[in-house]
Amino acid sequence: MIKEVLYAYHNETINVDNHRFKSWEHCYGFFKQNRHNLDDDKVVDHACLHLAFYLASWGMLRNSFLLQRDYLIHKPFIENIVKKEKYRIFFENFPVNFNRRQDIEGLMQLIADTRAVYQPMLQETKDDKATHLEITDTLTSKILLGVFGVIPAYDRFFREAARLHGMSGQFNQSSFLQLQSFFNHYQSEFEGFIEETSTKYMKYTPMKTIDMYFWKVAEILSAKKDSQMIEGLINFSSEFRVKDSIKPLVIKQSFDRKTRTEDIRNFIIEILQAEKVSGEESADICSRDIHKAMNLKNSYPSVCGAMGSLKMFPYEVVYAPPSGKSSTVTYRYKLK
DSSP states (O other), X not given: OHHHHHHHHHHXXXXXXXXXXXXXXXXXXXXXXXXXOTTSXXXXXXXXXXXXXXXXXXXXXXXXXXXXXXXXXXXXXXXXXXXXXXXXXXXXXXXXXXXXXXXXXXXXXXXXXXXHHHHHHHHHHHHTTOSSOOOOHHHHHHHHHHHHOOSOOOOHHXXXXXXXXXXXXXXXXXXXXXXXHHHHHTHHHHHHHHHHHOOSSOOOXXXXXXXXHHHHHXXXXXXXXXXXXHHHHHHHXXXXXXXXXXXXXXXXXXXXXXXXXXXXXXXXXXXXXXXXXXXXXXXXXXXXXXXXXXXXXXXXXXXXXXXXXXXXXXXXXEEOOTTSOSTTOEEEEEOO
């Protein structure tokens, strides 16, 4: 499933001339090729252009304070962050491992330094009474993806797909470690895809493939066109759970149908409350996970009924087959 999704993304890039996905390749490729030439003013100027256009084509020009500035707003970032020797490791494909203390600490420092270098320019923009003035997680992650390829872009699609797989959608160290675990779990598929698609000019980084996979999963689910593919993704996503948010609950050995539904409903509420306390804005619940966690047998109608009868949290149906009562029924609950 991993490769199938990755190739669905990759094929769009190669089959459509000048596809917007290419903007990342142009940007990342330029920085990697010219990382030792950033003392040249012309190279820095071109680097600013690449970064600015990549961010624009990925929706960040209209959705951030960058709308109020030209492409040279990125020059301080390049000169004060990208050129630093301690961040050169992030230009390499495979040495970065977030399970290593020095790597995860280096990433967290890179994120902090990136935010700090844009902050003075944000203040200048505020004086112009511009809107959307915030150095968001989405903008920060897209900058670092475009330059270093070191972290996925934490946009709406990525967060939704991560949560579907039982992972945090927050832009923090816990999430990064979960992504590393996911990559390691399916390492042969990810690395196989990287090697198969590598060219003389371009080689995807591990975290870029993570970005591609989760973004494409969310796009497929959002389109709701390929029901077979969607059901396959729902089944696959439940195979890997890095968050132990679904905890055993003591269930009565004998109970009537009404009590059973109420127990299931309370069990789901406990999960959602825990997710809300942890800071999540939404949570995806799959009927299979509830059924398995509660040690139920042939109770999918009751589970699906309970999922759809919660009054505390608004929800949307991510996926449901025509019957509406199966192991793949998935709801997304809004927690804020």
